[in-house]
Amino acid sequence: MTSVTAPLEKAPAPRMVWLDANRVLAAVGIILIHSSTNFSGDPFKSPEPGMNLATALVRTFAELSGAEIFLVFSLFLLAHRLDKRDIPYGSLIRGQAKRLLIPFLIWTLFFAVFRLVKASAFGYGDAIRAELLMPRSWAGYLLIGSAQYHLHFLPTLFFAILFYPCMRMARRYPLMGLLLVPLLYLMDFVQRWMWGYISDPFVRGLALQGVKNLGYLGYGMMAFSLHAYWKRGMDRAESRDLLRMMLLLGGFAFLTTLVYGIACMEAGSWVDRNGAAFYAHLLMPVIVFCAFMATQHRAWPPLFSKLSPYTFGVYLLHPIVIDLFDTITFTERWNLSPLAMIFSKFAVAVLGAFALAYGLGKLRPFAFMIGIEESAPARKAVAPEPPPAAMASSSASAP
Numbered sequence: 001m002t003s004v005t006a007p008l009e010k011a012p013a014p015r016m017v018w019l020d021a022n023r024v025l026a027a028v029g030i031i032l033i034h035s036s037t038n039f040s041g042d043p044f045k046s047p048e049p050g051m052n053l054a055t056a057l058v059r060t061f062a063e064l065s066g067a068e069i070f071l072v073f074s075l076f077l078l079a080h081r082l083d084k085r086d087i088p089y090g091s092l093i094r095g096q097a098k099r100l101l102i103p104f105l106i107w108t109l110f111f112a113v114f115r116l117v118k119a120s121a122f123g124y125g126d127a128i129r130a131e132l133l134m135p136r137s138w139a140g141y142l143l144i145g146s147a148q149y150h151l152h153f154l155p156t157l158f159f160a161i162l163f164y165p166c167m168r169m170a171r172r173y174p175l176m177g178l179l180l181v182p183l184l185y186l187m188d189f190v191q192r193w194m195w196g197y198i199s200d201p202f203v204r205g206l207a208l209q210g211v212k213n214l215g216y217l218g219y220g221m222m223a224f225s226l227h228a229y230w231k232r233g234m235d236r237a238e239s240r241d242l243l244r245m246m247l248l249l250g251g252f253a254f255l256t257t258l259v260y261g262i263a264c265m266e267a268g269s270w271v272d273r274n275g276a277a278f279y280a281h282l283l284m285p286v287i288v289f290c291a292f293m294a295t296q297h298r299a300w301p302p303l304f305s306k307l308s309p310y311t312f313g314v315y316l317l318h319p320i321v322i323d324l325f326d327t328i329t330f331t332e333r334w335n336l337s338p339l340a341m342i343f344s345k346f347a348v349a350v351l352g353a354f355a356l357a358y359g360l361g362k363l364r365p366f367a368f369m370i371g372i373e374e375s376a377p378a379r380k381a382v383a384p385e386p387p388p389a390a391m392a393s394s395s396a397s398a399p
Contacts, residue, residue, distance in 0.1 A: 017300040020308035022292035023073055027311040028350055029065025031318045034149075035346040036062055039122065039326050041149075043261075044338035045268030055338050056261035063257055064250075067153050068219060069285035070315065074157055075223035076289075078164060079171065083231065089165065096161050103369045104154040107316055108141050111148035118323045121331055136202050144209040148319055152209070159213045160220045167217070170224035177225025180218030184282055187215025188274075222286055226293065236297050243294035250287045256280035313357030313370030321352035 036059045038044055044055045081087070112132060119128040131137045137146075145151035170176040190211050198204040234242065260277040264270055273281060325345050329336070336344065361372045 015305055016296070017302070017305055018292050018296045018298070019073070019076075021295075021300045021304040022069075022289060023308045023311045024304050026065040026069050026073070026288075027314040027353075029062050030067070030150075030315060031322075031349045031353060032058070032062035032342075032346050033065065034318065034322055035349055036342050038338075038341075039330055042269055043264040043267070044342075045265060046338055051338055052265040053262060055342065056258060056265045058339070058342055059265075060254060060258040060261045063261075063281065064254075064284060064288055066281075066285055067150070067156075068216070068282060069289060070153060071157060071160065071216060071219045072223050072226075072285055072289050075160060075164075075167065075220045076227050078161065079167070079224045079227035082164070082168070083171070083227065092164075093162065096158060099368075099371065099373075100154050100158045100161075103316075103371070104145070104151065104158075105142075106369055107151060107154075108145070108147045111151065111319070112138075112141055114320065114323070115148070118327050121327045140202065140205060143206060146205070150315065150319060153315070156209075156213055156216060160217055163217055163220065167220040167224040170221045171228045174225040174228045177222040180222045180286070181279075181283075183215050183218035183221075184279065187211055188278060219285075226286075226290065230293060230296075234294070234296070239294045239297055243291055246287050246291035246294060250284070250291060253280040253284045253287060257284070307354070309372055310354060310357040310361055310370070313360060313372070314353040316370055317356045317360070318349050318353035320356065321349045325349065 036044075036055065043059070044051075046052050046055070115128050116125055119125040141147040143155070145153070145155050191208055194204060194207050194211070198207055256276045257280050260271070260273055260281070322345060325348050328334075329341070329345075334341075357370055360370055361367050367373070
C-alpha cells in the first residue's frame with residue numbers, strides 16, 4: 001500500500017556568517033568612532049606627542065568601519081533579495097519606506113528632545129530649546145537627519161534604494177561597481193564648490209546632502225557588483241588571494257588615514273580631508289567588506305549570527321549610551337586621560353547599546369524601530385521520515 005505525503009520543503013541556503021561577522025564588528029567600530037572624541041565631538045589633543053599618536057591610532061582603527069559600510073551591507077542584501085525574487089518597484093519602495101522612514105521619524109523626534117539631557121549638563125540647553133522652535137531646524141531634521149549625528153544613514157539609504165533599477169545593471173556588468181571612484185570624485189568637486197558659493201548654512205547643508213546622496217549611489221553600484229561576483233562563487237584559493245589583496249590595499253589605506261588622524265589630534269580639530277585621505281577613507285568600507293567576503297570558507301563563530309539582527313539597533317541606540325556617559329563623567333568631574341576616556345566610554349557603550357537593542361527587540365510592538373521584523377511561522381511538511389538537518393537561513397536584514 002502506498003502512502004501519499006506532502007512534498008518536503010527545500011532547505012534554506014547556508015547563512016552568510018561572514019557577513020554577520022562583518023556587520024557585528026562594523027557596529028562595534030561605529031561605537032569606537034563616536035567614543036574617540038571629546039565631550040564636544042572634537043579630536044582629543046594632548047601636549048604629549050605619544051598620546052596624540054595613540055589616540056590617532058585608535059581613531060584610524062575605528063574608521064575601518066563607518067556609515068558607508070552599512071550602505072554596502074544593506075544594498076548587497078537588497079541585491080541578494082532581488083536575485084531570489086523579482087519585486088515590483090512600487091511594492092519594494094513602499095516596503096522600504098515603511099521599514100526605514102517610519103523608524104526615522106520616530107528616532108528623529110526622540111533624539112531632537114533627548115539632546116537636552118546632555119545640553120543641560122553642559123550649559124547649552126537654551127540653544128537646543130531655541131533650535132527646536134525653529135521650522136528650519138525641523139526641516140533639516142527630516143530632510144537630512146541632522147537631529148543626531150548618525151540618523152543621516154536612514155534617508156541616505158532610502159534615497160539609494162529609489163535608484164536600485166540603475167544598480168541592477170551592475171549585476172550583468174560587474175565592472176560598473178568601479179563607478180564608485182568617479183562618483184566620489186564628482187561629489188567632492190561639487191561639494192567643495194558649494195562650500196565657497198552658498199553662504200546660507202541651511203541651504204548649503206541641504207545642497208551638500210543632496211550631492212552626497214547622488215555620489216553615494218556608487219556604493220549601490222559596488223554592492224550589486226560584489227553580489228554578482230560573490231554569486232559566481234570563489235574557491236578557497238581565490239578567496240585567499242582576494243584576502244591578501246584586500247589586506248595590502250587596506251594597509252595602504254590605513255596608513256593614509258593614520259596621517260590624517262595625527263594631523264587632527266595635533267590640531268585638536270577636524271582638518272580638511274582631501275586627496276589620498278579622502279579616497280582612503282571612503283574606499284575603506286569596500287576594502288573591508290571584500291576582505292570579509294574572502295573569508296566565506298572560514299568557520300566564523302555562530303555567535304555573530306545571533307548578534308547580527310541587533311546591529312541596526314546598536315547603530316541607532318548607541319548615541320543614547322554615549323551621551324549619558326558623557327553627562328555623568330562631566331558632572332562627576334572624572335579626570336581621565338584621553339585613552340582611558342575612549343576605552344571606558346567604548347566598553348560601556350558597546351554593552352549598553354547591545355543590551356538596549358536586545359531588550360527593544362524582545363518588545364514586539366517596538367521591535368520594528370530597530371529593524372527587527374516578526375517572521376512568519378514556518379510551514380510544517382508531513383513526511384514519513386524527518387528531513388535532513390537544514391542549515392541556517394541567509395542574512396535578511398541590515399545594516
